[in-house]
Amino acid sequence: MNSSLKQTALSGSAPAVDVGDAEYLKRINAARVYDVAIETPLVEAAQLSARIGNRLFLKREDLQPVHSFKLRGAYNKISHLTEEEKARGVICASAGNHAQGVALAGRNLGIRAVIVMPRTTPQIKVSAVAGFGGEIVLHGDGYDEAAAHAAELMERDGLVYIHPYDDPYVIAGQGTIGMEIVRQHPQPIHAVFVCVGGGGMLAGVAAYIKSVRPDIRVIGVEPEDAASMGASLAAGERVALDEVGLFADGVAVKKVGEETFRVCQRHVDAMMTVSIDEMCAAIRDVYEDTRALTEPAGVLAVAGAKKYAAETGIENEDLVAITSGANVNFDRLSYIAERAELGEQREALLAVTMPEKPGSFLQFCRTIGDRSITEFGYRYADDSRAQIFAGIKLTNGIAERDALIDTLQNAGYDVLDMSRNEMAKLHVRHMVGGRAAGAGSEVLFRVEFPERPGALLRFLEAMGDRWNISLFHYRNHGHAHGLVLLGIQVALEDRAACRAALDSIGYDYAEETDNPVYQRFLQAG
Incomplete structure (x- = not known):
């Protein structure tokens, strides 16, 4: 078994059901989700099953009205508010699936729903939330700024905040997925694979399955660059990541919830990670079996099931993977197709x-x-x-x-x-063209630029005219941030000042001067 699975496996068997577990089982069984959500089908991915030597069943949460499982938890939480709370209205901060779930739940229950979204949110998601009746407020360049503004509006207007994952009613709503899996597949199941961001779905599914079918392994799957739950479970306490990757934006969470961590610590058997390439390959796998296009976060469980089967060598077992969402931006498809070959x-x-x-x-x-x-x-x-x-x-x-x-x-x-090599796959394959003989003292960086007007101008003004830009390659892969490969001519004694200038801008960056691909193809001779 690969160390990526072993290092975060949890020791011991599932604990006996106590009062807390019994309460979750009760809340899941009584969850109000089917006013708006559907019981999604559990279907075998025949082609993929044949390839991995096991029977892989897909729990098709991408078929929900908002094309994501998030509707379950949002609606269950909002439906349990008091009449006084409903009259005040609700608010959330989200750039995607949770926003749509809250907006639709608010419309169906006749409740005002304010959705704070970053200005960088793709228009397709803004339009979807508006279509479900959400009152949209665009603020900030990322989730943290949007969430801070949502907190201000909550205090000012007396709105009720709907957390995307760290709430018992939200967890119980997501737990109905586990209830459906057990009912739909009474035969033995070796493992259920669940995508993980803040941990709401993993906590709910694990709490239910371990209460009624403790023989089934529950395995959480995270991106390699956003594995906050795996790090927390391995450390025995919640761990805050400094940075998270944005490719699987639906699970880009730096720190998991307090309640989700507590439940997962009790009931989750193992955590594992998958790469961007493995996610892209799994998107293609799901498409070939179902003709449906899942989003990167929505296919984490499928990528995890494939990797688990390969690493453990299991055969002829029944595996379940939850395809949790299909809100993929159309302009990301070329990037996904490009990386799928490498992932497979x-x-x-x-x-x-x-x-x-x-x-x-x-x-x-x-x-x-x-x-x-x-x-x-x-x-x-x-x-x-x-x-x-x-x-x-x-x-x-x-x-x-x-x-x-x-x-x-x-x-x-x-x-x-x-x-x-990420730099090779993202940039250099599109710009191989010889070395710049006059670009001495060049330092290379990869920078994430917000996809909004003025981002480049802000960058250039902060850098000033002290250094010459000798290389610039921009790559949009359909996200709120574009990827830039940047060469700057900086004398050795000025490099600390150059880094200080980059730090002052606030964009995420990493130096790539020592990358062997740069040295082979682009560095001045």
Whole structure:
């Protein structure tokens, strides 16, 4: 079993049901969700099941009226408010699925629902919330600023705050998913896989399943760059992450809820993480079986089930994965398709040094054999060596990639495997074009820019005219933040000042000057 699963596995069996557990079981059984939510189907993913050697069933929460499970918890919470609280109205801060759930619940119950969303929220989500009757307030560039403003409005107007996950009624509403799974699949289930952000669905599903079917393993799945629940359970206390990745924006939570952590600590069997590429591959897997497009957060459980089956070697078991949402931005699809091949280990990205002479490309193709080349990037640099960026189609995953690298190295090629290098996949594959001979003292950074007017101007004004920008590559992958690769010419003695200037802007960034892909393809000679 891979260490990514073992390190966060929880020891011991599920505890005996106590008063708290009995109360959750009661609340889940009595949850008011079906006024607006549907009992979603549990269907086998036939093609994916055949590939992983187990029967994988998808719990299709993407089919809810708001295309997400969030409706269950939001409606259950709002329906249990007192008449006085309902008359005051409700408020939440959200850029996505929770916002739609609160808006629809408010409309159905005749309650004012104020939704505070960051200004960077994609228009498709703003329009969806408006369509469900939400009173939209756009504020700030991210969730934290929106949440702070929501708190101010709550105090000013006397509104009731609807938390997206850390509330017993919200947890109970999400727990009805576990109730449906048990009823729909009375046969033995080896494990149920649940996506995790703040932990509301994981807590609710685990609380129900462990109360009625403790033999079923409940496994939470998080992105590698937003694994706050796994870190908290491993530490035995809630851990706040400094930063979280934004690709799976629906689960980008720095610190899980207090109540969700308490419940998960008692009932969750294990936590595991998956990469962006594994999420993209799982999106394609679900599409091929169902013709439905899930969002990255919504497919975490499927990616986790695939990885679990491969790491443990289990066969002929029944597995359940909750597809929790389908609110994917259309302009993200090209990015997802691009990464899916890598996630399924069907493509290798390689940097290969070859002689700069006629016939080199022909000899390279002969060396790799009958494999298809998916990408080939090259520009003349000097008379001695050529650096090429090659994408090569694979049919046998990692084993074939390793064998191919050995073959190339044995043929005398200097090879760098870039298949897991984020800078290579996000930027360099789109900009291979030779080195800038005059760009001395260049320092390279990856920067997240808010997708809003004026973001670049604010950046340039903060940096001033002290340093020259020698490289700039922007990449939009359909999120509230665009990804920029930035080269700045900075003398050694000025680098601390340059970092201080970057820090003052407040955009997330990371230095990439030592990245071997940069050194091979872009760094000045």
